[in-house]
Amino acid sequence: MPSKELDLFDGSVIYVFSHNEDGAVGFIINQPSTIPFHDLVGDITEYGVSEEEAKEKTAPHLVYFGGPVNDDKGFVIHTLDKTYRSTIDKSDLRMTSSKDILIDIAKGEGPIHFMLTLGYAGWDAGQLEEEIADNVWLTVKASTDIIFKCPVSERYYRAIKLLGFDPSLLSGEAGHA
Structure with a gap:
C-alpha cells in the first residue's frame, strides 16, 4: 500500500514463496539492482563455459533486490522444468540457491523462466498477518x-x-471499517 513514509518496501511487489505458522519468505520482483548477472556467476570455465559465452547468455537477465534479509546471497525463482541441488518446490514455482543453476543459465540450459534475486523479505510468525490486518499490504494470487x-x-x-x-485510486491513508 502507498504510505506517507517512504521505506524499503514502498511500491514493492513481493512474491510470497513460503507462508506457514513459522512465518513467511518472499522476494521483491520489481526492484532491479545494478549488478550484472555475470558478476554473480563468476568463473565457470572449469564447467566448459567460456567467460564470453557466459556473459552473452546472462547479459539479458536482470538481478533483483529480493529483500533485506541475506542480501548477499542469491536466490533463483524459476519454473518447474528444472531441479537443482538446493531446489525447494512450492506450488507453481521453485526456488534454488545453489551455484549449479547459475552454471546452467550461463550455458543457456537453465529453466525456461527464472529470476535471480539477492536477498529476501522475511516475516516472523504472525507478523505478515498483522501487517495485512493493518492495511500495510494488498494481496493477490501470484x-x-x-x-x-x-x-x-x-x-x-x-x-x-x-x-x-x-x-x-489508492491513498496513503487507511482506516478500518
Whole structure:
C-alpha cells in the first residue's frame, strides 16, 4: 500500500514463496539492482563455459533486490522444468540457491523462466498477518505472467489491477471499517 513514509518496501511487489505458522519468505520482483548477472556467476570455465559465452547468455537477465534479509546471497525463482541441488518446490514455482543453476543459465540450459534475486523479505510468525490486518499490504494470487513476462516497470500496476481497480485510486491513508 502507498504510505506517507517512504521505506524499503514502498511500491514493492513481493512474491510470497513460503507462508506457514513459522512465518513467511518472499522476494521483491520489481526492484532491479545494478549488478550484472555475470558478476554473480563468476568463473565457470572449469564447467566448459567460456567467460564470453557466459556473459552473452546472462547479459539479458536482470538481478533483483529480493529483500533485506541475506542480501548477499542469491536466490533463483524459476519454473518447474528444472531441479537443482538446493531446489525447494512450492506450488507453481521453485526456488534454488545453489551455484549449479547459475552454471546452467550461463550455458543457456537453465529453466525456461527464472529470476535471480539477492536477498529476501522475511516475516516472523504472525507478523505478515498483522501487517495485512493493518492495511500495510494488498494481496493477490501470484501470477507467473507478472513475475516473468511483464516489464518490471508495470508489475506494481498489473498486480493491483488483478484486484479490479486502478492503482492511482489508492491513498496513503487507511482506516478500518
